[in-house]
Amino acid sequence: MKIAFIGHRKIIVNKNLTDTLYKAIENLLKSHPDTEFLFGSKSEFDTLCLHTVNQLKKHFPDLKRTYVRSSYKNIPPFYKTYLNEIYDQTFLPKEADNAGKASYIKRNKAMIDLCDKLFVYYDPQYKVNARRGHSKNSGTKIAIEYAQKTKKDIVNFFNCETTLPLF
Numbered sequence: 001m002k003i004a005f006i007g008h009r010k011i012i013v014n015k016n017l018t019d020t021l022y023k024a025i026e027n028l029l030k031s032h033p034d035t036e037f038l039f040g041s042k043s044e045f046d047t048l049c050l051h052t053v054n055q056l057k058k059h060f061p062d063l064k065r066t067y068v069r070s071s072y073k074n075i076p077p078f079y080k081t082y083l084n085e086i087y088d089q090t091f092l093p094k095e096a097d098n099a100g101k102a103s104y105i106k107r108n109k110a111m112i113d114l115c116d117k118l119f120v121y122y123d124p125q126y127k128v129n130a131r132r133g134h135s136k137n138s139g140t141k142i143a144i145e146y147a148q149k150t151k152k153d154i155v156n157f158f159n160c161e162t163t164l165p166l167f
Helices: 015-031 044-057 077-086 100-114 139-149
Strands: 002-007 036-039 064-068 089-091 117-121 153-156
Touching: 002 044, 002 100, 002 139, 015 044, 015 117, 036 044, 044 064, 044 117, 064 077, 064 100, 077 089, 100 139, 117 139, 139 153
Parallel strands: 002 036, 002 117, 036 064, 064 089, 117 153
Antiparallel strands: none
């Protein structure tokens, strides 16, 4: 089983979110203890998910943490050492290599293609401060639309006041 995490750069972290996320991942690991988790970067949701998976790794040592880079085909040894302290492995999808401004979009699509289930933090009302030459759509929205088109199983943790499927 492979789970990818994609979410907005800024999120609202509360006890309900952290508890719901923890329980969802824990329940998944009870039936699939060797799950591989795919992480991007640059978002508070990624950071929260990595923290949660790291907590659970103490109880489920066979889980794998994979950092999916959006740039840098060749990384220097000091950076690889740093990443290996946090993740079990890292790679750059060929689609993201030399993709320029679209590298995060290409990386997210590669993560979606690889995963069995997508855990997201997606607020449909989220507004992007578009800079010159950048899309007004959030990368998360683009990822969600792609995941829906490819019929991926999506669990959205945005509104944790509602009941989420916990496997």
